Amino acid sequence: MNTYRWLTVMCLVASMPVYASSGFKPIEVKDSELAELRGRYVMPGRIISFGIVMSSTWTNAVGDSITGKASMQIDSSTITPQFYVQTTGGTGTGTGQTTGTGTVTGGAGLGTGQGVVQSVRAAGDGNTATNNVGININENGLAPANLVQSGQVLVAGGTVTGTSGAGNVSVSAANGGLQMAIQANHNQGNSVQQIGGGNVLQGTVLQGNSNFVNNMTQLNVVMGSNGLNNGVLNCNLDQLKGLRTLGY
Template identity: 45%
Template sequence: MKTLVWLIGACLLFSLPAQAASPFRPAEVSDAELSELRGRYVMPGRIVHFGVTMSSVWANSAGQTVGAGVTFQLDSKAQPSLYVTDLSGQSDPEVTPPPPGIGQVVGGAGLRDVQGISQSVRSAGDFNDGLNNLEIVISREGGQLEPDNGAVPWTGSGTFTNEAGRVLVAQQGGGLRILVDAGSQGAALQQIGAGNVIQQANFSGDLNTVRNMATLNVGLRDLPLGFDFANCTLEQLRALRPMGF
């Protein structure tokens, strides 16, 4: 660890202009400069696959479920593909519908304006269970994602409806959204893109369960045999030897 810290310090010192009065004087980095650094921590050409899987499923107290899933991915040639899956349960006319929810969830509009990741579970009912889960998976030579059984190609929007409610899959503000409307029982939302990830579950009834699940998959190409970034860095530091480092 000490060796790594020394190497980083030496790199910073070597990159400073000669006219700098003090090589360790702190300097503020502007937002414009920071913006240029985004996404620069993976060498060009090493990303061979990027994909997103996202699903939202609502189950009420009668065991009825409504939900949808999406699978979006880009290959190494930046060719996109998007599939949508209906995850709603089959209708059963003998099931007694749940009693109407009487709770009311108020406020929270600002949660949709958060830049970054926003996860919330709010309940105005009893014995509800909500889960918002986001995973990032980085693999070597990651392959293409396989759409779920029953997935259909994206056509611009998708709506699925049954006794448990209605789910809408659509584009929203430059992102991809799954919105579940469970009627008087509440609603769930999941959105990714446009600089943020939003996962919400709002309960106004009782004994409901919501699962908002999202996974970001990144596949990286393995380095060529014998190519070592650490050794490459050490070679670049050879120029420091005449200076006494």
């Protein structure tokens, strides 16, 4: 009996290093595998309203300005999602605007980045430029009431343009995404925003002096409140309970 016990213990001890080296050896997780991980999830039907607002404004040294704004809001009553575009221009003193002499080179790789890419490149003095991306999540379960969207409807593959003394703005829908670009007058520079394909890009190039540029993209999500008695939630809990019989 003792011989049997000793043989059993020796076999277990002999097998432990092999088990540890194969089952508990730390390995590096590949980036491609990390990309598939999600820290949280939202159950189907939880999102009751979703909206996007994108705006860009350029104001030059003499007070001339150009603004582009695009917005979309969808909920359960939406039949066809549509972007509505508005362009406005403001007039300053109109005099004394000097031509930008700065030169910005490189940056070709900024347009091929993944995720959120933001850049400000300046070759002038006294400029202010901001890039903002915001996600606003509201869990009160109340969709925006009587939301009226105004402006020109942006059709797929189309472009809406506007102009002022500050420059030209163009808003276009292409390749399943939205792009907003401003080309400033007098060689002051340019800005671009685009969203689509899982990427968000915001970039500004400043070649003159005393310009103010603001790029903003805002995602607005309203989620319904699901209580513990919700049928879908209880269904998922029952599925989790079933895993206990399998040893999990």
